[in-house]
Amino acid sequence: MSTYSDDHNKFLKKLKREKILIKITQISIIIVFLILWEVAAHYELINTFLYSSPSKVFKTIISLYSKNNLISHIGITIYETICSFLIASIIGIIVATLLWWNKFISKVLDPYLTVINSLPKVALGPLIIIWVGASTNSIVVMALMISLIISIINIYNGFIATNESFIKLMKTFNASKMQIFTKVILPGNVSTIINSLKINISMSLIGVIMGELLVSKKGLGYLIMYGSQVFNINLVITSVVILGVVSYIMYYVISLIEKKFIK
Amino acid sequence: MEQSVLKINHLKKIYHDKNGEVEAIKNIQLDVFDREFLSIVGPSGCGKSSLLSILANLEKPTSGDIEFAKPNLKIGYMLQSDSLFPWRTILDNCLLGLEINHSLNDTTKKRVIELLKTYGLGDFIDKYPSSLSGGMRQRVALIRTLATDPDILLLDEPFSALDYQTRLALSDDVYRIIKNEGKTVIMVTHDLAEAISLSDRIVVLTKRPSEVKKIYNIEISNKSTPINNRTTPEFSAYYDKIWRDLDVHIQ
Ligand SMILES: Nc1ncnc2c1ncn2[C@@H]1O[C@H](COP(=O)(O)OP(=O)(O)OP(=O)(O)O)[C@@H](O)[C@H]1O
Numbered sequence: 318m319s320t321y322s323d324d325h326n327k328f329l330k331k332l333k334r335e336k337i338l339i340k341i342t343q344i345s346i347i348i349v350f351l352i353l354w355e356v357a358a359h360y361e362l363i364n365t366f367l368y369s370s371p372s373k374v375f376k377t378i379i380s381l382y383s384k385n386n387l388i389s390h391i392g393i394t395i396y397e398t399i400c401s402f403l404i405a406s407i408i409g410i411i412v413a414t415l416l417w418w419n420k421f422i423s424k425v426l427d428p429y430l431t432v433i434n435s436l437p438k439v440a441l442g443p444l445i446i447i448w449v450g451a452s453t454n455s456i457v458v459m460a461l462m463i464s465l466i467i468s469i470i471n472i473y474n475g476f477i478a479t480n481e482s483f484i485k486l487m488k489t490f491n492a493s494k495m496q497i498f499t500k501v502i503l504p505g506n507v508s509t510i511i512n513s514l515k516i517n518i519s520m521s522l523i524g525v526i527m528g529e530l531l532v533s534k535k536g537l538g539y540l541i542m543y544g545s546q547v548f549n550i551n552l553v554i555t556s557v558v559i560l561g562v563v564s565y566i567m568y569y570v571i572s573l574i575e576k577k578f579i580k
Numbered sequence: 581m582e583q584s585v586l587k588i589n590h591l592k593k594i595y596h597d598k599n600g601e602v603e604a605i606k607n608i609q610l611d612v613f614d615r616e617f618l619s620i621v622g623p624s625g626c627g628k629s630s631l632l633s634i635l636a637n638l639e640k641p642t643s644g645d646i647e648f649a650k651p652n653l654k655i656g657y658m659l660q661s662d663s664l665f666p667w668r669t670i671l672d673n674c675l676l677g678l679e680i681n682h683s684l685n686d687t688t689k690k691r692v693i694e695l696l697k698t699y700g701l702g703d704f705i706d707k708y709p710s711s712l713s714g715g716m717r718q719r720v721a722l723i724r725t726l727a728t729d730p731d732i733l734l735l736d737e738p739f740s741a742l743d744y745q746t747r748l749a750l751s752d753d754v755y756r757i758i759k760n761e762g763k764t765v766i767m768v769t770h771d772l773a774e775a776i777s778l779s780d781r782i783v784v785l786t787k788r789p790s791e792v793k794k795i796y797n798i799e800i801s802n803k804s805t806p807i808n809n810r811t812t813p814e815f816s817a818y819y820d821k822i823w824r825d826l827d828v829h830i831q
């Protein structure tokens with residue numbers, strides 16, 4: 318550090334100050350929002366039966382926690398999401414590799430992937446319940462429908478967009494296809510793969526919630542569904558808030574992984 | 581000098597794609613001598629890169645063949661773009677060829693480190709390519725090619741991506757490196773001055789489909805470094821003659 322010039326230190330300080338300012342602003346926005354919401358509810362500017370309020374949400378969280386086993390609802394949703402995320406990531410990388418490896422297969426499958434990808438997956442929900450049964454499995458399958466194809470497509474597109482001249486260079490050294498894959502395609506696509514993991518975790522969560530809305534007896538999606546059926550809007554809003562926090566935490570974990578891989 | 585390392589026999593190359601076929605090379609007949617610096621010049625699109633790709637065995641000729649004087653001659657191909665992998669350090673980039681043909685060991689690694697040090701890249705061994713200038717990157721690409729200790733070097737417009745100053749300086753460097761290491765070189769270039777100042781012989785190709793139009797032995801009486809060669813009287817005489825051969829029309 319001591320080797321930097323004064324100017325550079327000033328520059329670093331400025332960067333740091335800017336970063337702190339951004340954080341403070343972000344936190345202030347949430348706080349202001351919560352205060353406005355609470356105040357509006359308190360002075361009955363909004364109907365708390367329909368729009369709830371931060372303090373009601375907080376009370377609901379406490380009571381869910383003590384009476385309704387909130388942790389296990391959150392746990393099951395996270396568990397299903399992680400299952401779907403892991404399966405989609407692993408199969409996604411394997412299938413993308415196969416497609417890259419064999420041009421014939423990729424050309425044959427191309428229109429199928431496009432069609433399946435553009436199909437609204439919700440439409441398949443009822444079928445999956447019939448085929449797989451109303452269980453955790455069917456929720457994971459539904460989440461997979463949403464996350465898998467997009468993972469395959471993203472990773473495969475990264476693979477085929479690899480710089481042609483890198484591959485030509487490998488060929489000048491008589492590299493085998495396996496060597497081209499391990500020395501160029503994979504290391505050259507670390508950021509593509511991590512980006513697709515980020516998309517994948519959101520897609521998996523969307524799929525899980527969709528699945529839970531359709532079938533389950535447990536999970537955040539179930540709480541939302543149940544709340545709306547008994548017209549307990551406070552419960553619905555609380556569940557959505559928890560869902561937001563959960564999805565942020567999962568996204569955050571992936572970006573920690575990203576920092577580890579991309580320096 | 582006059583011992584040939586490879587013979588190109590009646591080489592023909594036709595490319596096929598769905599829009600039709602392109603005859604890139606009609607008939608090339610050429611001997612390449614041991615340890616010579618041979619340049620190939622010719623109009624754009626006449627098949628120079630194709631010729632190198634065939635020599636490097638990246639493509640098959642349509643007909644004709646390449647006859648090597650000795651079996652197992654190693655060929656090193658330096659592509660036009662430096663193609664340094666941004667995720668590898670300079671040293672690891674240079675070790676790529678050795679890794680691929682499973683000959684990376686302490687001795688070969690040491691040799692590469694020595695090469696990097698000798699040619700002014702010692703401070704950058706553990707740096708990443710993004711911290712290098714264009715001229716340095718090109719030198720790394722050359723050392724990466726030299727790392728596998730090839731007998732014959734193929735260079736495809738090695739300096740074309742650089743500005744004029746760097747180009748002059750680097751061509752001196754490259755000339756020195758190649759002469760030190762005692763390699764046979766076949767270089768493709770667009771730049772006549774570069775070809776004349778570096779080469780022992782220059783092959784002029786016709787426009788596509790190409791054939792050998794003329795071969796010049798470059799005899800410069802006070803031959804020294806490429807930059808100095810440019811100031812000799814022979815230089816401009818050759819420049820004039822070859823320029824006429826290239827028969828460039830501006831349309
Ligand atoms: N893989 C390919 N498929 C089809 N046509 C090709 C292919 N490679 C080259 N050609 C064609 O063959 C001809 C010769 O190409 P090549 O790249 O060898 O020329 P070049 O002399 O190196 O040109 P330049 O001076 O512009 O680098 C061109 O007309 C090109 O379009």
Ligand SMILES: [Mg+2]
Nearest residue numbers: 628629630736
């Ligand atoms: Mg070319």
